[in-house]
Amino acid sequence: MSDNPLWQALGRHWKWIALRGVAAVIFGVLAIAWPSIALAVLVLVWGAYAFVDGLFTLLAAARMRESGRPIWPLALVGLLGIGAGLVAFFWPALTALGLLMLIAVWALITGVLQIIAAIRLRNSLANEWWLGLSGAVSVLFGILMFANPGAGAVAVVWVIGAYAVFFGVLLIMLALRLRKTSTFNA
Template identity: 85%
Template sequence: MNDHPLWQALGRHWKWIALRGIAAVLFGVLAIAWPGIALTVLVIVWGAYAFVDGVFTLIAAASMRESQRPIWPLWLVGALGVLAGLVAFFWPALTALGLLMLIAGWALATGVLQIVAAFRLRRSLANEWWLGLSGALSVLFGVLMIANPGAGAVAVVWVIGAYALFFGVLLILLALRLRKTSTFDA
């Protein structure tokens, strides 16, 4: 059932997915714990998270080159994360609307690409819905951010924190599933 080459490659490199999840959970906890932080600090903290997430994703993609499977979604998600992080670092005085649209666009792109990956793995992966669910959560979050950009700053920070927590937990659960499969198949 789990003999798909991409699943095996993901299983061998499950730690990078776990690190993405841990980074998301840490960001979420910080955002919820300090909802009154200044927008500039939020931009920088989110930028650090997006950059680290992008780097981990690019490392995972580079590590899986030998799988002979298309891994372009990982390359694209990683590049978008690094780019979003750099934009946040170099222009931290973005307006609240600009920040919301930046995060919303990143969440939409990440979500769509994760849903695509889940569909591609559905025949060879028993619990691909973890990946699909994290993608759907990202898409929903992005749509909500675009539909209601005028929300209060504290509410926005809490929503961003909650999104990061749920997204991170789902990635950690996926990583644990990958580790279990990798250990079992080894």
């Protein structure tokens, strides 16, 4: 497994995954700490998070090549995050329901793509289930958002914050696993 070029590339670039996780945890903690923030601020903060997460993911996909090709699920997740962030910046007057649907769609698509990436990496990456689990959490979060669109703004902020913290911790765990393995193989 350590001789696999994809595994080596993931190990060398574990910091990008860790940075995504840290950004998610910071966003989640801020959302939980200040649940009464105005919706416009939440839209902008979430937009900044989605844009930065998308940018980091796109950069990671460009750097982690499999046979000279970017890893397409990661590239799509990156583009989706950048697009979602731009939508939030250009339409900050989104309603609570609009933001909820935007986040739900983003979480569902991102989760499905991460599950696809985990399946593709199952023979190259030990404990790929961290990536798959983070994808499953994203899908579950998206479904819950669609199922209860009438939730109050504070509850939505708390759910978003809890999701971001949990998602971020899972990505950090994956990054630490990659770092540990790449250190032993160096």
